[in-house]
Amino acid sequence: MLLDHFKSNSTLFNIFCACLTVWLIKHLINFINRLRKLPSGPWGLPIVGYLPFIKKHAYIQMTELAKKYGPVFSFKCGQCDVVVINEVKAIEEAFKNDHLLARPNTTFIPGFKRASSLLEMSGEPWKQQRRVALTILRNVGFGKLTLEEKVKQEINMFIDSLKSANGAAVDFGEVIKLSVANNISILLFGHGFEYTGSVINNIEYFSKFMFMPSIKFFVFLAAQFNSELKKVTSNQKELEEKITVEVIKHKEKKATHEIEDYIDGYLQEMDKQKDSNTSFNMDTLRRNTADFYAAGADTTTLVLNHMMLYLITYPEYQQKIREEIKQTIGFERQPDYEDRTSMPFTMAFIYETLRIATITPLNLHRRSAQDTKVMNYFIPKDSIVIFNFWAVHRDPNLWNDPHLFKPERFLNDDGTKAVKSPNLIPFSGGKRVCPGANFAMTELFLYLVSILQNFQVSAPKGDKISHEVVYAFNRILKKPLKVHFHILSL
Template structure:
């Protein structure tokens, strides 16, 4: 298609998507980023070429060495979930609003080396910033194809761009304070968080590739992406638990058999809880919270399957289409976790065409952390509560940065155990 000033390709089937994932000519982003009138410095999410590879390598090394796969990180998430569940006992209204501060605390621990009280003014400000940005920014909106409109529209106060711009400014101001505090703290050889890792790499390089402004942009990007996607997915998961109480009970029976009522769940418990894993896979498939990938750009003339893709064309990966393709998923509009089960429902199987975090070299680096969170929150909630609603549920979605639930659900959280020591 010709959209605005760009030749644009939308990849909607698995065979061509698999081909595109493996194509290094499709790793680039739009030359000026996603919102060029607002983000003059690109984050690792919006970078291309060698500068992207260097920053991505740093991020992956950090996640491998400090965050993902470390028992300490899972323990921290478990403690955060315990705090969140205790707060639900007092008030379970407006679940998405209550989930965000908890989920974003897990990202805060990785980025800043600390978590926040839910009533911390700075934390409230950045959580609200994530929500405003996620509601206002549309990745496939008109500004993706007419970037020259961004500055005039900011000046005119149109298209929610003032909201996005102000949110960026406030979050950058907060993160600047965090970076300064990290620079001023007593020198230590121990890397405690992402800011430490970045500043350490910055001090060792002789070039000017790792800049303070890029660090701030990276932190904003990671904080928004890590908070919003997990919060939205968990909200959809809870909606399906209420809509299908038989699945809620099936997961609870796995919890009783594998974990019990006295122990907090571990991520390793998933290996003996195939239906719970299948349920989460089905939520990720049917709702496809990230329905399209972040925009790719062809860095040179290339091909996707039999199709010629000229240099500088924009390329979208339509995950929604793949996740609802009847050739891959029988009755794709029906919510059915059993489609992921094999061997008499004793084994969960994830097919390669379930790609909620994308795939290839630009796959989401936080996929591992997100999967830990999705499992531990879901199991933790059902270990302590039965969830229901006296009113019909609406599964209408709002399309912003992700596919979010459009209307606030009216949910009832009943204490499952009167004497729960978890």
């Protein structure tokens, strides 16, 4: 009967109303001030903000909005302020800003409760996990010839599997993902898998829901009835269950004290820190391994898919690369990654594939740990920050004919050297740069050269070559890529 008490005491009721009014005015003023400081951008609806207006290919929409509102713009999306950075100089400045290293406080897969992985962590736990991960991966092979030799062995088996097709059309996406998965498996598990038994799963992140953490419960309920959302969580659970089996095997052989892979190194670090309160635990090990696996296998596979698409679309480039193979390596010796310095057009072809495909057009979302600025644009604390790499890679001020596939743009004037432009940022940058960037480049070069060293590739006769993509965090070719691998007769 609190309301009756207020009614019987008009003075107390008036004081309550005055306090409520002051509180509302204060919060309204704070809201308006925050809004005025933010970069300009499109308006949305109450509560949900601009969320209902985000289109399927959000990166293209963000690029168009930048033309209207400027290179850095913002909008309200659910509970979050979202700041989108579309211009290369602003992105480079943001890479150097330590206040923009944090991740959102929600998981990348909504409604799926789990420990945070290295990709999702912020602050000191992220620094510790990243430092240890880089040390382990470097010790077990990153950047070493021994790892390159293992990749070359895997590529040998891959080439043999293509030869066994006897010229029949092959679903390139299916066979390449199994081979690439084995390379990252060697780093993480210490061994590869049979092509029929790979643990690879495509993990699709539905990042739209990250903007509204309060509806995660409803998203989780929806996942029980929506086949696509259900697939996301089931794939992740299946992958982590298989990783658990691998971890158990590693714990059983731990007595040898030999660090052969990431799991070995992490278990050793857990032992070192078992008496301290750290983020090094079994759940985080599973999460890190799953994310390394998905990121290391999926993205390289998708780039190779696009690379094969451009080889088929522009057969003249096959011949140019093959001429470099003939002059540099020949057709008997397997390529080494160091051969790239003598094969400028081949490297230019890889760079142009990375640019025009832009597999990951928007970064894994960042969060501003405190109020900060980029290029004099104010970014409030806890804003979601998005880098639009697609806008940079298609910026006509940076690239001539940006919508055309032109590897020559990455060659110097006389064509004797491949020049990687600073405007090409396929692996993000700064302290959150992809730790496997060099490994991915090694794979791209070795697979490309090995394929063209052995085959002439083409689409099945009568097939219409499709460049159409679907967008689920990564840009994925919509149609399976059927390819004929004709063994070269030299």
